[in-house]
Amino acid sequence: MSEIEKLRKGSRIALSRVLSQVENGTETGKLALNELFPFTGKAHKIGITGPPGSGKSTLVNALAHKLRKLEGEPRVAIIAVDPTSPFTGGAILGDRVRMLDLQSDPGIFIRSMASRGALGGLSSQTEAFSQVFDAAGYEYVLIETVGAGQSEVDIVNLAHTTVVVDVPGLGDDIQSIKAGILEIADILVVNKADLPGADLSVRYLKTMIEMGYRPLASSAGKHRLGETTANNLSSTVEDSESLWLPPIIKTIARDATGVDELVEEVLKHKNYLIQTGKWQSKEILTLRELVRKQIASNLIQNFYDQVPEDLLEEQIKLVVERNITPAAAAEILLAYNQKRNNSHLSE
Amino acid sequence: MSEQKIRVLIAKPGLDGHDRGAKVIARALRDDGMEVIYTGLRQTPEMISEAALQEDVNVIGLSILSGAHNALIPQVMKKLQENGQQNVLVFLGGIIPEDDIQDMLNQGVYKVYGPGTDTRQVCKDIREAVLAKLAE
Numbered sequence: 301m302s303e304i305e306k307l308r309k310g311s312r313i314a315l316s317r318v319l320s321q322v323e324n325g326t327e328t329g330k331l332a333l334n335e336l337f338p339f340t341g342k343a344h345k346i347g348i349t350g351p352p353g354s355g356k357s358t359l360v361n362a363l364a365h366k367l368r369k370l371e372g373e374p375r376v377a378i379i380a381v382d383p384t385s386p387f388t389g390g391a392i393l394g395d396r397v398r399m400l401d402l403q404s405d406p407g408i409f410i411r412s413m414a415s416r417g418a419l420g421g422l423s424s425q426t427e428a429f430s431q432v433f434d435a436a437g438y439e440y441v442l443i444e445t446v447g448a449g450q451s452e453v454d455i456v457n458l459a460h461t462t463v464v465v466d467v468p469g470l471g472d473d474i475q476s477i478k479a480g481i482l483e484i485a486d487i488l489v490v491n492k493a494d495l496p497g498a499d500l501s502v503r504y505l506k507t508m509i510e511m512g513y514r515p516l517a518s519s520a521g522k523h524r525l526g527e528t529t530a531n532n533l534s535s536t537v538e539d540s541e542s543l544w545l546p547p548i549i550k551t552i553a554r555d556a557t558g559v560d561e562l563v564e565e566v567l568k569h570k571n572y573l574i575q576t577g578k579w580q581s582k583e584i585l586t587l588r589e590l591v592r593k594q595i596a597s598n599l600i601q602n603f604y605d606q607v608p609e610d611l612l613e614e615q616i617k618l619v620v621e622r623n624i625t626p627a628a629a630a631e632i633l634l635a636y637n638q639k640r641n642n643s644h645l646s647e
Numbered sequence: 648m649s650e651q652k653i654r655v656l657i658a659k660p661g662l663d664g665h666d667r668g669a670k671v672i673a674r675a676l677r678d679d680g681m682e683v684i685y686t687g688l689r690q691t692p693e694m695i696s697e698a699a700l701q702e703d704v705n706v707i708g709l710s711i712l713s714g715a716h717n718a719l720i721p722q723v724m725k726k727l728q729e730n731g732q733q734n735v736l737v738f739l740g741g742i743i744p745e746d747d748i749q750d751m752l753n754q755g756v757y758k759v760y761g762p763g764t765d766t767r768q769v770c771k772d773i774r775e776a777v778l779a780k781l782a783e
Contacts, residue, residue, distance in 0.1 A: 312700060312701070313700055313730065313731055316701055316702070316703040317703055319703065320654075324651045324652075332664060383683075385677060386679075386686070388678050388679065389652070389680040390676065390677035390679060390680045390681050390682065390683070391682045391683065392674070392677050392683050392685055393682060393683065393684045393702075394685045396684060396685070396686050396702075397685060397687045400686070400694065401746055403693075403694045403697050403698060404693070404694070404697075407700055410701055411701055411702065412684050412702055414652070414682045416652075
């Protein structure tokens with residue numbers, strides 16, 4: 301039996317080995333993805349992001365526990381990404397430390413992943429990992445990003461549902477209206493809600509959402525935003541705009557306070573996506589982005605395969621001497637390759 | 648394309664609560680360019696082999712200061728056997744009496760380190776061992 305068949309039959313060791321092949325970008329890994337891809341598209345991918353130390357891992361731990369208790373005991377995969385050192389290429393992957401009590405459950409599979417130089421909060425292979433888990437029959441794939449600041453927003457292209465974790469005391473209302481991580485949230489969590497300032501954080505987030513969805517807020521009249529929005533969801537789905545207003549949930553991940561509510565909102569969001577057709581359109585968006593990335597990386601690879609080393613060095617030297625701009629050098633090199641390809645074609 | 652990285656699981660089996668050594672080693676391996684999965688204190692042999700399986704590591708580094716190595720190491724090795732993880736190299740560090748070292752090696756531990764070990768030596772040993780294993 302091949303590794304792929306074993307994986308599809310539920311072998312955890314085959315799954316683990318395939319993940320390594322995929323992560324290292326080997327030929328075996330690529331072939332595995334080819335074989336597995338037709339079986340993907342079923343899992344609900346949930347992204348968990350937020351600043352370092354906000355409790356993402358602990359929250360993922362609590363969330364996975366609750367998801368396992370849902371009807372049918374769905375299997376849960378966790379991809380936990382931590383940063384790679386830009387200096388040594390090494391990494392400490394410490395998210396498992398917060399997930400020790402999940403380890404004895406055979407319906408949960410946790411895989412740590414180093415970002416390996418990618419900057420958007422994930423690794424370049426995180427999407428591929430989610431495909432492998434999806435094809436292996438995991439109904440939920442939880443993806444924990446590296447501790448994110450303001451612009452690590454790649455998760456939104458990958459996850460169906462993005463949960464942004466905030467904690468009390470991280471900044472004022474100006475922080476909350478900036479572009480970036482907060483605006484990608486489908487669900488906002490204020491974790492460590494037993495710390496002082498939790499209500500203030502909730503208020504800032506609520507203000508942010510009210511500003512973002514003003515037309516709907518005013519048309520809904522008495523509609524109060526924030527924690528009450530979830531109750532009004534059925535009516536908003538029927539709106540022509542069919543907007544989802546991110547609910548704000550207070551949690552204390554350590555003792556799972558508020559996590560039942562979080563699970564409820566996650567499931568509601570899934571229903572919302574399916575009912576409004578957004579599940580499908582998100583899928584298209586994600587796959588389109590994957591094709592785009594692949595084209596970009598192939599083009600760059602082709603370019604470097606074709607361009608003569610000495611011509612490249614010559615142009616770089618000109619740039620270093622401030623004779624031409626980097627943009628001009630790129631144009632010269634691209635034009636050279638273009639010309640070469642054209643003459644190949646006419647031969 | 649991504650290159651292959653050496654992946655190491657660092658764990659402390661048993662009940663002693665001193666994880667400074669484990670953290671120093673984790674940091675040293677990181678600085679040597681390895682990916683270190685740190686699982687911390689109070690791990691059972693089952694938890695260690697399961698984590699190693701899910702993370703598909705090349706190496707498990709165990710730190711034991713409690714003197715329970717004679718009880719714990721055979722259990723870890725047995726679990727790894729049962730799960731078909733014979734390829735994983737096990738390194739042991741901590742307070743291991745001279746008299747026990749040979750027994751640990753007989754159990755299948757690849758190398759045993761005591762206090763005062765130069766972390767660069769550990770990195771070098773791990774690299775060499777993993778390369779030799781991959782070449783098999």
